[in-house]
Amino acid sequence: xxxxxxxxxxxxxxxxxxxxxxxxxxxxxxxxxxxxxxxxxxxxxxxxxxxxxxxxxxxxxxxxxxxxxxxxxxxxxxxxxxxxxxxxxxxxxxxxxxxxxxxxxxxxxxxxxxxxxxxxxxxxxxxxxxxxxxxxxxxxxxxxxxxxxxxx
Numbered sequence: 001x002x003x004x005x006x007x008x009x010x011x012x013x014x015x016x017x018x019x020x021x022x023x024x025x026x027x028x029x030x031x032x033x034x035x036x037x038x039x040x041x042x043x044x045x046x047x048x049x050x051x052x053x054x055x056x057x058x059x060x061x062x063x064x065x066x067x068x069x070x071x072x073x074x075x076x077x078x079x080x081x082x083x084x085x086x087x088x089x090x091x092x093x094x095x096x097x098x099x100x101x102x103x104x105x106x107x108x109x110x111x112x113x114x115x116x117x118x119x120x121x122x123x124x125x126x127x128x129x130x131x132x133x134x135x136x137x138x139x140x141x142x143x144x145x146x147x148x149x150x151x152x
Contacts, residue, residue, distance in 0.1 A: 018057060021064045031069040032061055038078060039085070047080055051090060058094035067131045070103065074148075076110065076124040088125035095129045103128040108145045124148065 013020060017034070036057055039050040058073065065071045075087035088105065095102055104127070111122035126145075 018060055021060060026064050026066045026069065028066055029068055030066055031071065032065055033072045033074070034061060035074045036087075038076075039080060040078075047085070051085070054087070054090050055094045055097070058091050059098050062095060062098045062100050062129050062131075065129075065131070069130070071100075071129045073127045073129070074108070074124060075127075076120050078120045084121075088127060091125070091127050091129065095127075098131075100129050100131050101133050103130050103134060104140070104143075106141075106143055106145060108148045110148060 036054055039045065039047055042050050042053065045053055058071075061073075062071045073087075073091045075091060077087055078085045092102055092105075106126045108124045108126050109122065110124055111117060115122045
């Protein structure tokens with residue numbers, strides 16, 4: 001067996017995520033990048049039921065991720081019945097319940113700054129959650145990203 005480090009790899013899995021996580025233990029060093037469904041995509045749940053489901057699902061993702069890995073959530077807030085639903089808060093609530101740490105929380109502009117947006121805000125959250133705190137990066141990158149890049 002070689003002591004040389006392996007090149008990073010990426011595996012994309014298209015499946016019902018929570019069932020897949022339940023059936024497949026995390027390989028060492030695995031990380032997750034995800035975006036959990038919006039309440040509009042869960043028509044069988046009312047808003048409060050969806051919030052509970054969302055926090056439990058985020059907590060399950062965090063719990064599945066090995067200690068050396070991270071869970072990255074890309075989430076856009078919504079407006080529902082005149083109020084803002086902050087998905088970044090829901091992810092942080094899941095992290096707190098799991099005893100995990102928020103390593104970073106970035107804002108990603110969906111529209112140029114100053115744009116008036118109806119429905120959902122013109123920016124998204126990108127949060128990195130881990131079981132353990134890591135050393136502060138020497139080059140951490142921007143806290144506000146000007147755009148999300150190409151989104152099919």
